[in-house]
Amino acid sequence: MQLERLDMSSFANLVSPLNKGLGLLDRAQEPGEIARRGWNLLHEDLTLPAAVLYQDMLLHNLDWMQGFISTYGMSLAPHGKTTMAPHLFEMQLRHGAWGITLATAHQTLVAYLHGVRRVIMANQLIGRENMAVIARLLQDEKFDFYCLVDSAAQVEQLGSYFSNCRQHLQVMIELGVMGGRSGVRDDEQLQTLLTALAHWRETLLLRGIELYEGVLDDEASIRSFLCRAVDLARRLDAEGRFPRTPILLSGAGSAWYDVVAEEFSAANLGDRFHVILRPGCYLTHDVGAYRQAQAGILDRNPVARKMREGLLPALQIWAYVQSVPEAERAIIALGKRDAAFDSGLPVPALHFRFGHVSPKASPSHWKLTKMMDQHAYMQMSQGDDLRVGDMIGFDICHPCLTFDKWRTIPILDSRYQVVDIVQTFF
Amino acid sequence: MQLERLDMSSFANLVSPLNKGLGLLDRAQEPGEIARRGWNLLHEDLTLPAAVLYQDMLLHNLDWMQGFISTYGMSLAPHGKTTMAPHLFEMQLRHGAWGITLATAHQTLVAYLHGVRRVIMANQLIGRENMAVIARLLQDEKFDFYCLVDSAAQVEQLGSYFSNCRQHLQVMIELGVMGGRSGVRDDEQLQTLLTALAHWRETLLLRGIELYEGVLDDEASIRSFLCRAVDLARRLDAEGRFPRTPILLSGAGSAWYDVVAEEFSAANLGDRFHVILRPGCYLTHDVGAYRQAQAGILDRNPVARKMREGLLPALQIWAYVQSVPEAERAIIALGKRDAAFDSGLPVPALHFRFGHVSPKASPSHWKLTKMMDQHAYMQMSQGDDLRVGDMIGFDICHPCLTFDKWRTIPILDSRYQVVDIVQTFF
Numbered sequence: 001m002q003l004e005r006l007d008m009s010s011f012a013n014l015v016s017p018l019n020k021g022l023g024l025l026d027r028a029q030e031p032g033e034i035a036r037r038g039w040n041l042l043h044e045d046l047t048l049p050a051a052v053l054y055q056d057m058l059l060h061n062l063d064w065m066q067g068f069i070s071t072y073g074m075s076l077a078p079h080g081k082t083t084m085a086p087h088l089f090e091m092q093l094r095h096g097a098w099g100i101t102l103a104t105a106h107q108t109l110v111a112y113l114h115g116v117r118r119v120i121m122a123n124q125l126i127g128r129e130n131m132a133v134i135a136r137l138l139q140d141e142k143f144d145f146y147c148l149v150d151s152a153a154q155v156e157q158l159g160s161y162f163s164n165c166r167q168h169l170q171v172m173i174e175l176g177v178m179g180g181r182s183g184v185r186d187d188e189q190l191q192t193l194l195t196a197l198a199h200w201r202e203t204l205l206l207r208g209i210e211l212y213e214g215v216l217d218d219e220a221s222i223r224s225f226l227c228r229a230v231d232l233a234r235r236l237d238a239e240g241r242f243p244r245t246p247i248l249l250s251g252a253g254s255a256w257y258d259v260v261a262e263e264f265s266a267a268n269l270g271d272r273f274h275v276i277l278r279p280g281c282y283l284t285h286d287v288g289a290y291r292q293a294q295a296g297i298l299d300r301n302p303v304a305r306k307m308r309e310g311l312l313p314a315l316q317i318w319a320y321v322q323s324v325p326e327a328e329r330a331i332i333a334l335g336k337r338d339a340a341f342d343s344g345l346p347v348p349a350l351h352f353r354f355g356h357v358s359p360k361a362s363p364s365h366w367k368l369t370k371m372m373d374q375h376a377y378m379q380m381s382q383g384d385d386l387r388v389g390d391m392i393g394f395d396i397c398h399p400c401l402t403f404d405k406w407r408t409i410p411i412l413d414s415r416y417q418v419v420d421i422v423q424t425f426f
Numbered sequence: 427m428q429l430e431r432l433d434m435s436s437f438a439n440l441v442s443p444l445n446k447g448l449g450l451l452d453r454a455q456e457p458g459e460i461a462r463r464g465w466n467l468l469h470e471d472l473t474l475p476a477a478v479l480y481q482d483m484l485l486h487n488l489d490w491m492q493g494f495i496s497t498y499g500m501s502l503a504p505h506g507k508t509t510m511a512p513h514l515f516e517m518q519l520r521h522g523a524w525g526i527t528l529a530t531a532h533q534t535l536v537a538y539l540h541g542v543r544r545v546i547m548a549n550q551l552i553g554r555e556n557m558a559v560i561a562r563l564l565q566d567e568k569f570d571f572y573c574l575v576d577s578a579a580q581v582e583q584l585g586s587y588f589s590n591c592r593q594h595l596q597v598m599i600e601l602g603v604m605g606g607r608s609g610v611r612d613d614e615q616l617q618t619l620l621t622a623l624a625h626w627r628e629t630l631l632l633r634g635i636e637l638y639e640g641v642l643d644d645e646a647s648i649r650s651f652l653c654r655a656v657d658l659a660r661r662l663d664a665e666g667r668f669p670r671t672p673i674l675l676s677g678a679g680s681a682w683y684d685v686v687a688e689e690f691s692a693a694n695l696g697d698r699f700h701v702i703l704r705p706g707c708y709l710t711h712d713v714g715a716y717r718q719a720q721a722g723i724l725d726r727n728p729v730a731r732k733m734r735e736g737l738l739p740a741l742q743i744w745a746y747v748q749s750v751p752e753a754e755r756a757i758i759a760l761g762k763r764d765a766a767f768d769s770g771l772p773v774p775a776l777h778f779r780f781g782h783v784s785p786k787a788s789p790s791h792w793k794l795t796k797m798m799d800q801h802a803y804m805q806m807s808q809g810d811d812l813r814v815g816d817m818i819g820f821d822i823c824h825p826c827l828t829f830d831k832w833r834t835i836p837i838l839d840s841r842y843q844v845v846d847i848v849q850t851f852f
Contacts, residue, residue, distance in 0.1 A: 005452045005453075006443075006452055011442060011443060011454060016437060017432075017437060018437060018536050018539065019851075020530070020852065021532075023555055024535075024555065024558060024559055024562065026431040026432055027431075027437070028437060044553060044554040044555055045555060046555060047531060047553070047556050047559060048552075048555075048556070081763075081799065081800060103799075103800040104446070104759070104800065105473060106446040106447075106473055109450075110444050113444065123748070123759070123800065124748040124759070124814075126746040126748045126759055126814065126815055127470060127473070127474050127746045127759075127815065127817075128470040128780070129449055129450065129470055129471060129472060129473045129474075130473050130474070130746075132450060133450055133473060136450065150749050150751065151749060151750070153750075153813060153814040154748075154749070154814045154815070157814070157815055176751055178752065179752075180751075181749075181751075181757055181798070181801055181803070182748060182749035182751055182757045182801070183749075183751060184751070185751055189751070320552040320553045321552075322549070322552045322580075322608060323550055323577060323580070323607075323609075324577070324579075325576065325577070325607075325608055325609060325610070325611055325615070326604065326605075326611065331608045333549070333550070333552055333553075336768065336827055337507075337826075337827075337830055337852065341768070342762065342767070342768075354554070372607070373507065373529075373826050373827070374507060374529040374549065375607055375608070377607070387579060388550075388552065388577055388579040388580045388583070389552055389553065389579065389580070391553075400763075400799050401763075401799070404763055404831065405852070407852070425444045425445075426446065426763065426831070426833070
């Protein structure tokens, strides 16, 4: 199969009327066409539960992170696996992102077919058909692609496959820590890996060093891990292991990007190196682990402290109260099918009753206590003004596992009007 | 919008090449066309991770449950929210299911548009646009639809909406228990509900009683809950509350269907009543909570004991070993994006190395210890024969939250050949 046959026009980039969380459509339509229908959340034009993105907060977060990273003179390659929404990738690139980070060959294919031309696949590329996907995309010389290596066995497989294709593959060495995820643990593993890379030097181009500091959870260990990456990058450069400059140095998930920026900045690496940070969850933020992490960042980082506000939660799930069977219990038509539940349950934020002018903040004592596949239990107090048919807007914890529950997510303006539609491709 | 405009032909029922877990496609194709490509899992024709269904086990499970329910002279309306795969609904109906159970208006729309003409929406129908979806489907007089009511407030909303549409809506009273989910708790709630139903009797047709016994977790409470449902059904029949026969009596999730069958059978309800059971997870089964529940059923139920085997796990996720960075730790390219993790992590079942004839059982000490969004940590022993690039087939726990991670799932024959493709619509 040739790359030229893989173009988006043949894939009918239409929103299916079979997707949940929209109004009823009588045919597949383009996102722009749907956005012009004038749907409004508060007019009950959407079938709830529905996930929604708030345009103002999205734009704020886009600017915030791009501003933060630029202040350090570094580049942003936001992790796209969080949203898998090419329309959001496009917004990130338009706001100055250097490229998009992804986790799998499939995700890379989706991004490529929506126009993304620079990808760090921050993961090992494994398996014949996954390699075939990447090999086909690499037929486009404009496609700038990097993936990770951490073992001689993997290097053998990549080298053999891509040399058969007569293609070059740009790779970065992943550093890891004992008890962590993938990545080279020690010098012995490193030497074996370097030997294998030397063997395949005509095929595999070593372009840099990568790590994911989020496998650690204390600042001191993270700073020391980052120094190890800097030292290794310098050492391999001195040994002439990198056939091209700039040499890429990349780290940073969504919880410690400030510490990564500080350490890589303090290293004064100079022009031969290019630092790339990869947070992904900043785009929608959350009210769980990432809000907590952001509080830490605003507390310890002087650059972040000087910026306007912090990140804002830009993703909510709206759902109906379907039953109030006990004085202190409401049943919400929202379940594990609709929102992440692995690092905190969704948090009631807004309460709206049809006919009212606008939503109001929901009482702080309303709280989800349990989620089933399609239902949630909400604890309330006797006498609270809550009725069957009321709408509740929930902030979420863990954007990644919320996005993958939705194929279509409307973007709302500040009047809750649908102004755009985002499609996901998981 | 008129119903006749809502037909499947306009929705292009094609598999997108943007879906994960398939081989590379250069255009959208029909499932049948893909099935004829000759893909084989063991030839690495699929991009892993991939979810697969085993045809033999599916057929076994279909027969098993239909046989069990038929022995009791009851009807099966399998819960479709488990799979949201219309092709599997079609198999269930062809094997004798009376209808399909669903949880939301959106799910009902998906089923209808794929040809399902009898649905129990085992949930309260709430919200203007959700009611609009059902109202449009009810324009088809052949569409036999039932949903639940449990409060006067909800009955007012339904009555008002559907009387405006000049349509009838068939409803069932949901019984609930204190500390449980939705459903009428006590006689006071019941009387208020019955009064509201009487007010809307021209619009809302009371067709039966429903419960979900799975909110309880001990057999004695469940049996007593079931007796309460039988008593109520008889009492309301004696009071002339049901305008039509048969009167529907429905219960049973995937863990206690035998107890429901026993109690409803022992009640000798006679011809005026029609009992409908709604398990959903039986179709693929799992190696977690449902295997445990099945063991209980085979232990206590004489009908189940007499049948050939029990249910078999029919759904697996295949993934690559991407790194073996420590002697006792392998990193698997499989994450929370690919499989349920809320009632047990996936369980390594099969191990395959490209070039070998067939997979073999993986050692029982291999075990996932942690899952991240796109990775899993597998514990192993030093010296185990496991390499980067090996494939592992994982049994899963909780089918519902595994299905919703996949848009396309190949069905494999016993030689791991792709013989069919199932699409999901979440």
